[in-house]
Amino acid sequence: MIKEKEAYNNSNIMVSIFILTYNQEHYIAQTIESILNQKTNFSFQLVIGEDCSSDRTRAVCEKFAGNYGNKIKLLPSPEKNIGLIANYIRTIKECDGRYIAICDGDDYWIDPLKLQKQVDFLENNLDYSIVHTALKFLYPNGDLDVFSAPDNLYYNEFKDLIYSNFIFSVTVLFRNIQFNEPLPQWLEQYSYGDWPTYLWTIKDGGKIHYIEDITAVYRKNIGISYKLKDWYSDDLNIRKNILSDVHFNKHTEIISKCIFEKECGLFLAYNRDKKLKEAFKLFIQLLKKEKGKLSLTKLYLHSLKKAF
Template sequence: MSGAIVSIFMLTYNQEKCIKQTIESILMQQTNFPFQLVIGEDCSTDATREICEKYASDYGIKIKLLPSPEKNIGLIANYRRTIAACDGKYIAICDGDDYWIDKYKLQKQVDFLDKNPDFSIVYTAVKRLYEDGKIIDYTYKLNKKELDFDDLIFDNFIYSVTALFRNIQGRNKTLPSWIENFPFGDWQTYLWILKDGGKIHFMNDITAVYRMNIGVSSKYMKENSVFIGVLIGILSCIYKDENFSHKKEIVALSLLNKQKDLVTCYNREKMYVKGFQLFLDIFKKTKNKFEWIKFYFYSVYKSFV
């Protein structure tokens, strides 16, 4: 046990150009509690590992380095082993290409969760950093005072670099193995934490910078149909998972919404055969067949307009 109140969970691979900035942004945190940075370094082919090793050597137990011993194991395998090594009361995420800009980020978020035991996750606004150097403030907040599983199941509105959440791993509630089938794991992690209760709090501060259009999962987001297909796969696994059985109705509704989105994307991308095949699959199962027919043909029509 590290004795840390917060474990900061970081994945890194071939990020020598930005990893120093990322680590320094965590070490600058001013808190009245101990925290530990846990780095999952996945056999980088550049100087990333050497940089991480130097920081781990200089800062002792404040940094726990988990190097992949022989070969690159991939983002999600690295995700699961790194989060499993986080033993703090709370977990924060900061990937190796993002960074924090508020030195009181952890203190403010821990103070909130300590005072509000009915909340399990707190997140903030963020700055988006684009490849051309442009930085834009970004806030995504639903028009509700209280958010929970039933909101997050429809859309992951939490930027991982801003999140702090309760660590429930000590209760024999490790993440499900099916998470390894997908190119990212943060959304599934939040849903796992919230499935038995707990609310989400939005803190209206800008605490971090998120680099746009880089990283392993970014390639899945460039084509809407591919990205939505990944989300459908995740929702399908959640629907089948016995641990979410009490949430089946809301998961099924989200799954149907994403399938409708995928039909629309296929039609917009002129992949009409795929769109029609998905339409038929859902048509066989849906009770409201007339509404589904209307939706499909309107989607086809809009793809030509």
């Protein structure tokens, strides 16, 4: 690895790896080192969005940036903590590469050929826009589990990803379309940005490929993202924003179908949790716009009966 101090140069960057970090002084060095250890026949950069940490995270990042100035773009520290999504948006805007990879400040890569394999695939398969891989889960007690991919994960597209985010960000590489098509402004109101970014990337086409190789480790049950609440509500509202966004007009039918099914799932969950008023209110809203009123009513009554 190059250790000389060099001025940052953004020319001919193939991959930008963006790291979001906040109060992760115990993990961030391992994260950065695992990326610097990548073996590639192309240039890549690390773009680090450090969000005004109260521990030594910033100092660790500054030390790496001082030693690897040719590879690391450390963004200025905000005057105060700006939060996950604001940090996400400012950091992804600074990615100069043809492709973007993500590695959060408490995760790390274990395959030194991760980027090379993924870039080779996307360079040779222009009908694909996203590639992701297998990974391991690391638990607080030190246990490691290998993620077992379902059979339907190997080749996917927009109609699959709109239903659920099956891509672990620590494993992903995707085409950088942000230069010409900046992320939509409605993204700023949510608590995370990776899944909407993937959907934005493939809104005009582009398939998703899964590689079986284990390339990364994702820490489970720790960190900022683990503490976020209202994931289900955010997922549903993101889909509603996508539905009303003209850039996604070609997917209107599948988005509408997905929203309806997710809202049905929500009133089922409300009844299961004895939140009967919320369930009834949502049921009435769906009843007004759904053609299959009889089947919807049967579903609601069945879930209500099971609640008692």
